């Protein structure tokens with residue numbers, strides 16, 4: 398039996414508005430929009446600079462007064478949500494308790510999904526938090542499978558009835574949950590995406606036992622949950638470092654970077670990390686893509702190539718990885734956005750199911766601005782980003798994470814877009 402419950406907790410006395418991030422006013426982007434409209438394939442949509450990621454046709458949804466005011470004031474009033482995932486026993490509840498007892502100035506609503514007759518995690522969390530009223534339990538199954546509808550209901554109930562009581566939602570999944578369907582709830586449910594924005598996926602890794610789970614060969618068509626949890630992460634916490642030697646940690650880190658070349662990684666004991674590593678991540682914000690793909694945590698550096706098609710990195714002629722992995726492309730050069738349209742549209746049509754995450758910063762012709770995009774499976778957002786500095790090298794950076802990625806084909810597709 399799984400339980401899904403939430404509790405509201407105030408971890409600090411100082412209150413803040415729910416992350417009112419101003420939208421930016423950008424110069425006309427008619428060129429981009431013209432191009433982007435041809436981009437639409439299935440759920441795939443690119444957007445203007447001040448549109449919201451993953452929201453689809455919000456016009457026909459009822460406007461509440463808060464969102465109308467927010468729209469008029471031009472800021473994003475949606476409540477951010479963080480998904481904490483990780484294999485059984487990796488330290489999810491330990492991290493949750495750390496969040497609930499840290500001074501970050503945010504009031505947190507927690508949604509928990511636990512397997513087992515007894516709600517052990519619930520009582521552990523409750524005993525650590527300063528307030529444990531408003532606990533709701535649903536005993537239907539796993540968050541990523543049968544409880545998705547309940548998750549939608551619970552998120553909507555939280556934002557409709559108790560919006561004034563919290564600033565951030567944290568969702569702890571079961572150790573066996575696949576994060577993909579949970580993430581998709583935020584992308585595909587119109588009401589949820591109107592009121593709640595996915596801030597990031599934080600994955601706990603038990604350094605002592607993770608390799609065993611990551612290397613486990615599953616029968617065909619059976620998902621390796623541990624691998625998926627790493628693949629979808631925006632932040633990875635290598636937890637329980639007190640239980641392993643440095644050499645073991647190195648092997649594990651290498652394995653994790655191979656699966657996910659995008660996430661930032663931190664080592665921890667008992668889930669103790671800075672709060673800004675887990676809250677306010679902006680993993681799905683277009684205006685954060687630039688800094689994310691450039692950051693230390695993004696492991697693109699090993700895959701440099703020049704703009705003329707000669708690999709400088711240690712690539713094989715044909716790389717076809719049947720497991721989950723990352724492909725990073727870092728290349729100077731200018732891209733034709735129409736060609737990028739076609740390429741990504743084809744890619745999504747052919748491989749959307751296998752493409753877990755992608756992010757990119759592009760240098761496109763006839764534009765002084767970067768072009769940024771990010772996506773999950775066949776849902777993609779893109780828009781103009783920061784202006785290139787006059788003497789700045791215009792380097793394209795793209796990261797793809799997914800199953801059965803064919804690196805050679807991806808690189809060829811990219812090169813086909815260079816002008």
Ligand SMILES: Nc1nc2c(ncn2[C@@H]2O[C@H](COP(=O)(O)OP(=O)(O)OP(=O)(O)O)[C@@H](O)[C@H]2O)c(=O)[nH]1
Nearest residue numbers: 484485486487488489490491572636637666667668
């Ligand atoms: N040695 C050590 N133990 C840890 C660390 N972090 C957590 N633990 C312990 O590991 C056990 C499991 O931690 P939890 O936080 O319950 O893990 P979980 O991921 O929520 O577990 P499930 O809900 O069963 O999936 C607990 O006994 C924790 O005290 C750490 O960094 N080092």
